[in-house]
Every structure is written in structure tokens, then in C-alpha cells.
Amino acid sequence: MKxxxxIDKLIDLMARLPGLGPRSARRAVLYLIRKRGQLLHPLAEAMAEVAATARECxxxxxxxxxxxCPICTNDSRQNGILCVVEDVADLWAMERSGVFRGRYHVLGGTLSALDGIGPEELRIPRLKDRLSTERVTEVILALNATIDGQTTAHYIADQLEGRVELTSLAQGVPIGGELDYLDDGTITAALNARKRL
Amino acid sequence: MKxxxxIDKLIDLMARLPGLGPRSARRAVLYLIRKRGQLLHPLAEAMAEVAATARECxxxxxxxxxxxCPICTNDSRQNGILCVVEDVADLWAMERSGVFRGRYHVLGGTLSALDGIGPEELRIPRLKDRLSTERVTEVILALNATIDGQTTAHYIADQLEGRVELTSLAQGVPIGGELDYLDDGTITAALNARKRL
Incomplete structure (x- = not known):
């Protein structure tokens, strides 16, 4: 093949993005060509800039x-509270809520014997370093409520036991959630953690 | 705001693509950053190249x-048959079927009194020019089976009447289509155009 x-090359590459398939990639590329000045040029530049500058904090x-990163260098953020999350998407989700004013620690995944992911792969040693150097008083384990997430949370809790106050996100009925649509595990957790009015 | x-700029731009919202744009950008070498760099380059080179044939x-365009310059395509389509996405759809070996004429939309789109806005004059210069014997009106598409097809048919053979795509039951899910108009068209076995 020659x-x-x-244009075909761009469609092929766009189709590899999560959430886009060949059909939506074609549609997006046509849209980009139509909006060349407002969108295609700025997007090409933004991608080149991110490709050149993006790195892990x-x-x-x-x-x-x-x-x-800007959160670590921001002087107005609270020192002493570290929120441990699985990946950057979780950090962004926490930031959107706007309620947490401490700092983060991104593990980069969860422990998984099957995939050969141990503590060394997960930035857990770096977490221990930070406890000493940053005078951390509380570590919030904001890992996903999945089996892997909770296994990882238990492992970290074991490792940090006694060195710092450990907390985790509350589990229960999501705001706006209807009981009828919740799984049994959530209802059990919400019932066990029920609060006196 | 500063x-x-x-990264935020890239997310904002990606979220403006059709088919992507803020959430999927964030996911796509994280994916891009992770696949920097395989995807982000090539994508930035492909976009810059398309931005610099893409134009209308x-x-x-x-x-x-x-x-x-490559179709117009391809000597192995049949001269004399022009397939008139509304936009480039339709041309690509025809090409994917692989069955049409003639050339195309992209109108760039449909006539619309409401939106002030007349024949001059639609590359219809250019279509008439091509009839004379390219010795066209057949014009296939492959416009969408919508009211605007069919209005435009009627207008073009009126204009070209007597100068060339005019055909349109057959209407009927789509391959794999179930009668129960088809609209009344399609069933009526399929019934009226029924074929002897």
C-alpha cells in the first residue's frame, strides 16, 4: 500500500483515542478541517506543546x-494532609469537587499480583519518603472502591500503621442516588455506617 | 484567570470535538500523555500537516x-459518470462501499431558503461547468433521503434536464433491515419499487 x-493518517490516529471509533474519528476530522483556524491549528499546537512539556510531577x-506540579508548588495548599489516589484522573476528580485543600500522591495504579505490579511499581516508596520529609499528619486513602483498590489501600495502611493518621473516603449512598438502583454492597456499607440524626 | x-488548554480544545465532552476529553488527554511517543507526537504532527495542506478540491x-483530489486525478476512474453528494462524509461513505468507480461532485450542503443557501452557495454552477468540459453522460443524484436533500435533488434535476442522463439511488429496505423497525416512508418506497423475482 502506498x-x-x-487526512487518512489523521483519521487513523484519531480513531485510536479512547471514546472515538473510525466513524466518529472521520466526523471529528471533517469538523477539524472545517474549523481549521479556530480548532485544528490551536489543537495541533496544544498537542505539540503537551507532547514537549508534559511529564510526571x-x-x-x-x-x-x-x-x-502546580498543586505541589502552591503555597496556599495545606501541608500535612496527603490524599492518595490511584491515578491522575482520580486526582482531577477530587480537584473538581474543590473541597480538598491538601496535597496529593498519585500511585499510578493498584497492586496486582496477576499483572506483576508490586509496591515498587506504584510510587509507594516515594509515599513513605514524603511522610518523613513533609511532616504529614494525615493520609487519606482515596482509592477506588474496587477489590484491587481496597487491597492496595490495606497494603498501604499496613505499611504506614502507627506513623501517621490514616483515613479513607466515606462509603454510602451517592448524592442523588436511588436505593432501588444501588448494588447490595453499597446499601450494606451505608447501613453499617448509618448516622444518628 | 491566569x-x-x-494540559488544561488541550482538554478544552479536545472537548470541542464532536463526539467528545469534557469527561471524554480528559480521558483522551490522559491517554495521549501516556502514549506520548506512539500517539501524541504523531497526532500533533498529523494535525499540523493537515492544517497546513488540507483544502477543497x-x-x-x-x-x-x-x-x-486523488479521485479527480486518478486515471483509472471512469470518466463520464458523476455522483453528486451533499458533503465529504457522504463521498467517503460511497468510497467505502467500493462499488462506484466514477467521479464525484460535492455540493457542500443542501438548498435551504431558511438558511439563505441558494444554488450559488452550493457548487451547483461548477457542476454545470463540469457537464460541458468533462463529457459527462450520467449524473447520479446521491443526496440524502431527507426533505432538504430531495428538494435539492429536484432543483438539480430541473437544471440539468435534457443535458445528461439523471439517476438517483434506489430506495428500499436496507440490507439486514427488519421491517418492524423501518419507518412507514421506507416501507412505502420499498413496496412501490418492488421487483419481480
């Missing part, structure tokens, strides 16, 4: 355009 | 990286 033309593992 | 960092209105 070298595909630039050496401190917490967040993605950033500098060696240390 | 200048957003490159001067002959048929297809998008291309040159003044004349």
Missing part, C-alpha cells in the same frame, strides 16, 4: 508541564 | 492535500 494521505506523580 | 496550563469539492 503512503496514506495526511517528581513529587506526587500528577501530570504537569514542569518537574513539580 | 493563562491555563497546556477545486474540481469536485472533496477535501484533499492538493488543489485537485
Amino acid at each position: 503512503d496514506p494521505n495526511p 517528581l513529587n506526587c506523580g500528577n501530570v504537569a508541564s514542569a518537574d513539580i | 493563562d491555563p496550563n497546556p 477545486l474540481n469536485c469539492g472533496n477535501v484533499a492535500s492538493a488543489d485537485i
Whole structure:
């Protein structure tokens, strides 16, 4: 086959993005060509810039355009409270809620014997370092409520036991949630953690 | 607000693509950063290349990286048969079927009194030019089976009447289609155009 033309090449690459398939990639590329000035040019530049600058924050593992991310360098954030999350998407979700003013530590996944992912792969040693150097008083384990997430939380809790106050996110009925649509595990957790009015 | 960092800027731009919202844009950007070498770099380059080279084929209105598109310059395509489509997405859909070996003419939309789109806006004059210069014997009106599409097809048929053989795509039951799920109009069309076995 001869070298595909630039438009076909762009469609192929776009189709590899999560959430886009060949059909939506074609639609997106046509849209981009139509909006060349407003969208295609800026997008090409933004991608080149991110490709050139994006890296992991050496401190917490967040993605950033500098060696240390804006959250770690922000003086107005609370020192002493670390929120441990699985990956950057979780950090962003926490940030959108706007309620947490401490700092983060991104593990980069969960422990998984099957996939050969141990503590060394997960930035857990770096978490221990930070406890000593940053005078951390509380570690919030904000891992996903999945089996892997909770296994990892237990492992970290074991490791840090006695060195720092450990907390985890509350489990229960989500805001706006209807009991009829909740799984049994959530209802059990919400019932066990019931609060006096 | 201060200048957003490159990653936030990229998320904002990605969220403006059709088929992506803020949530899927964030997911796509994280994926891109993770696959920097395999995907982000090539995608940035492909976008820059398309932004620099993409234009409308001067002959048929297809998008291309040159003044004349590969279909118009392809000597092995049949001269004399023109397939008229509304936009480039329709041309691509026809090409995927692989069955049409003639050339195309992309109108760039449909006539619409409401939106002020008349024949001059639609590359219809250029279609008439091509009839004379390219010795066209058949024009296939492959416009969408919508009211606007069919209005436009009627207008073009009126204009070209007597100058060339005019055909349109057959209407009927789509391959794999179940009668129960088809609209009344399609069933009526399929019944009226029924074929002797």
C-alpha cells in the first residue's frame, strides 16, 4: 500500500483515542478541517506543546508541564494532609469537587499480583519518603472502591500503621442516588455506617 | 484567570470535538500523555500537516492535500459518470462501499431558503461547468433521503434536464433491515419499487 494521505493518517490516529471509533474519528476530522483556524491549528499546537512539556510531577506523580506540579508548588495548599489516589484522573476528580485543600500522591495504579505490579511499581516508596520529609499528619486513602483498590489501600495502611493518621473516603449512598438502583454492597456499607440524626 | 496550563488548554480544545465532552476529553488527554511517543507526537504532527495542506478540491469539492483530489486525478476512474453528494462524509461513505468507480461532485450542503443557501452557495454552477468540459453522460443524484436533500435533488434535476442522463439511488429496505423497525416512508418506497423475482 502506498503512503496514506495526511487526512487518512489523521483519521487513523484519531480513531485510536479512547471514546472515538473510525466513524466518529472521520466526523471529528471533517469538523477539524472545517474549523481549521479556530480548532485544528490551536489543537495541533496544544498537542505539540503537551507532547514537549508534559511529564510526571517528581513529587506526587500528577501530570504537569514542569518537574513539580502546580498543586505541589502552591503555597496556599495545606501541608500535612496527603490524599492518595490511584491515578491522575482520580486526582482531577477530587480537584473538581474543590473541597480538598491538601496535597496529593498519585500511585499510578493498584497492586496486582496477576499483572506483576508490586509496591515498587506504584510510587509507594516515594509515599513513605514524603511522610518523613513533609511532616504529614494525615493520609487519606482515596482509592477506588474496587477489590484491587481496597487491597492496595490495606497494603498501604499496613505499611504506614502507627506513623501517621490514616483515613479513607466515606462509603454510602451517592448524592442523588436511588436505593432501588444501588448494588447490595453499597446499601450494606451505608447501613453499617448509618448516622444518628 | 491566569493563562491555563497546556494540559488544561488541550482538554478544552479536545472537548470541542464532536463526539467528545469534557469527561471524554480528559480521558483522551490522559491517554495521549501516556502514549506520548506512539500517539501524541504523531497526532500533533498529523494535525499540523493537515492544517497546513488540507483544502477543497477545486474540481469536485472533496477535501484533499492538493488543489485537485486523488479521485479527480486518478486515471483509472471512469470518466463520464458523476455522483453528486451533499458533503465529504457522504463521498467517503460511497468510497467505502467500493462499488462506484466514477467521479464525484460535492455540493457542500443542501438548498435551504431558511438558511439563505441558494444554488450559488452550493457548487451547483461548477457542476454545470463540469457537464460541458468533462463529457459527462450520467449524473447520479446521491443526496440524502431527507426533505432538504430531495428538494435539492429536484432543483438539480430541473437544471440539468435534457443535458445528461439523471439517476438517483434506489430506495428500499436496507440490507439486514427488519421491517418492524423501518419507518412507514421506507416501507412505502420499498413496496412501490418492488421487483419481480
